Each structure stands twice: as C-alpha cells, then as structure tokens.
Amino acid sequence: MTEPLLDVRGVSKYFGGVHALEDVSMDLHAGEVVALAGDNGAGKSTLIKAISGVHKVDRGDILLEGKPVTYESPQQARDHGIETIYQDLALADNLSIGANIFLGREPKRKAFGFLPVLDRGLMADAAKETMRRLDFHVDRLSAPVSAFSGGQRQAVAIGRAIYWNAKILIMDEPTAALGVPEQRKVIALIKSLKEQGKGVIFISHNLGDIFAVADRIVVLRRGIKAGERKPDETTGDEIVRLMVGG
Numbered sequence: 454m455t456e457p458l459l460d461v462r463g464v465s466k467y468f469g470g471v472h473a474l475e476d477v478s479m480d481l482h483a484g485e486v487v488a489l490a491g492d493n494g495a496g497k498s499t500l501i502k503a504i505s506g507v508h509k510v511d512r513g514d515i516l517l518e519g520k521p522v523t524y525e526s527p528q529q530a531r532d533h534g535i536e537t538i539y540q541d542l543a544l545a546d547n548l549s550i551g552a553n554i555f556l557g558r559e560p561k562r563k564a565f566g567f568l569p570v571l572d573r574g575l576m577a578d579a580a581k582e583t584m585r586r587l588d589f590h591v592d593r594l595s596a597p598v599s600a601f602s603g604g605q606r607q608a609v610a611i612g613r614a615i616y617w618n619a620k621i622l623i624m625d626e627p628t629a630a631l632g633v634p635e636q637r638k639v640i641a642l643i644k645s646l647k648e649q650g651k652g653v654i655f656i657s658h659n660l661g662d663i664f665a666v667a668d669r670i671v672v673l674r675r676g677i678k679a680g681e682r683k684p685d686e687t688t689g690d691e692i693v694r695l696m697v698g699g
C-alpha cells in the first residue's frame with residue numbers, strides 16, 4: 454500500500470483534567486474518505502483541530518506524506534494542503550463565488566500601467582473552472598453567495614479549498630443543516646473529491662451519509678478510539694454500539 458497522506462500516531466490532547474484525546478491513531482490515503490463518528494464530547498472536533506493546526510497535541514505525532522509536522526497555526530496547515538471546512542463555511546455572503554475563492558488572497562492586475570486593480574476576470578474564470586471541476590451547476594456565477602442554497606454554499610467552500618490545492622479536506626458535519634436533496638448533492642461532491650485523489654475526513658452524526666460515502670469509519674468514544682471499520686464489514690448497529698459503549 455502507498456504511503457498515507459496523513460498518519461496520526463498515538464495522539465493525546467488534554468484540556469486541564471479532561472482527556473479530550475487519548476492515544477488516538479488513524480490514517481488517510483489519497484482518494485479515500487474517512488468518517489469520524491462519535492457521541493457528543495467524544496473528541497471528534499479536537500482530533501480535526503489537532504490535524505488542522507488549531508490545537509497542539511500533548512503527545513503523539515502527526516505525519517504528512519511520511520514527514521512529522523507541527524503546525525503553529527491553521528494557516529501553516531493550509532500551506533501544506535490541509536483545508537478545514539467548518540459548519541459556518543466562512544463565506545462572505547455579499548460576495549460572488551470568485552470573490553469568495555480569493556477572499557483575503559485577491560489577485561491584482563496592472564491597469565494601463567497605473568495602480569494594480571482587482572483582477573475580476575481571473576476571479577470569474579476561477580469560479581467557473583472550479584465549479585466545473587466539482588460538476589456543480591449554478592445559474593449565476595456572479596450572484597452573491599447569499600442567493601445560493603445550503604448545498605451550493607457548501608460547494609463554494611469546497612471549491613475554494615480545491616482551488617488552493619488542498620490535498621486533505623476536513624469537513625465538520627457537512628450535511629447537518631441541509632434538507633435531503635441537498636445532502637445528496639454534498640455526498641456527490643465528496644465522491645467527486647475522492648475521484649480527484651483528495652483525502653477527505655468528515656465528521657458526521659448521520660449514519661446514512663457515513664455508509665453512503667466513507668471508505669473507513671473511525672469511531673471515538675470519550676477521547677479514545679473505540680474502533681475502526683469498513684462500511685461493508687459492519688452495520689449501523691455495531692457503529693452505534695462502538696459509539697455508546699457496552
């Protein structure tokens with residue numbers, strides 16, 4: 454088997470006396486989707502924050518393509534191709550898809566040799582190309598993203614990540630706030646990321662989504678790894694048992 458994109462080895466993280474993570478290991482390969490399941494307080498958010506540079510771990514190692522890494526900030530993790538999409542999506546509602554892709558990294562061009570101006574053409578082209586790569590159709594690329602549905606907004610956030618060459622996408626409950634048709638679209642998006650060779654980690658409480666798209670399911674319970682299963686070798690009942698214990 455090829456070297457994993459991401460290898461989390463024996464990671465522990467404590468908040469005062471709380472063992473948020475205790476000796477947790479998991480890996481992620483290119484073109485693979487790993488679901489993180491667990492009850493409230495199981496440590497799912499702490500694990501994705503440890504991987505994405507928000508939290509420093511107290512013990513253990515995180516390796517990216519075989520090399521141990523420590524990130525001082527989420528920006529450093531992003532620079533290494535790890536993008537995290539939280540539930541709020543971090544979009545600027547009044548701006549277009551293109552402007553959201555370039556939020557904080559706006560491209561400039563020289564206008565007639567004078568001061569640089571925003572390169573709106575490049576932004577519009579990037580928006581078009583990115584949504585095409587995701588096979589996601591929106592009627593009006595120039596519309597503010599507030600005009601879009603929840604699933605479309607999720608696509609914009611994913612588009613931004615892949616435009617900037619994310620190798621690993623981490624998604625926190627990507628379907629939680631969506632109706633069923635929109636959930637399906639987001640699941641299709643995750644499948645297309647997998648086909649593009651990205652590694653995807655997603656947190657979900659929804660067993661239907663997990664079984665629809667995950668290659669492996671990592672279950673956390675009270676900070677420990679309660680188990681890891683392939684969907685075709687387990688059942689929803691077993692995953693729930695691992696989540697709640699007993």
Ligand SMILES: Nc1ncnc2c1ncn2[C@@H]1O[C@H](COP(=O)(O)OP(=O)(O)OP(=O)(O)O)[C@@H](O)[C@H]1O
Pocket residue numbers: 468471472473491492493494495496497498499500
């Ligand atoms: N910044 C923090 N300070 C103190 N304790 C924290 C902090 N973040 C998480 N914890 C604790 O660590 C444990 C794991 O929390 P975490 O948020 O990772 O769980 P989770 O599986 O993501 O839960 P949920 O599904 O409710 O989001 C919990 O006991 C939580 O109270």
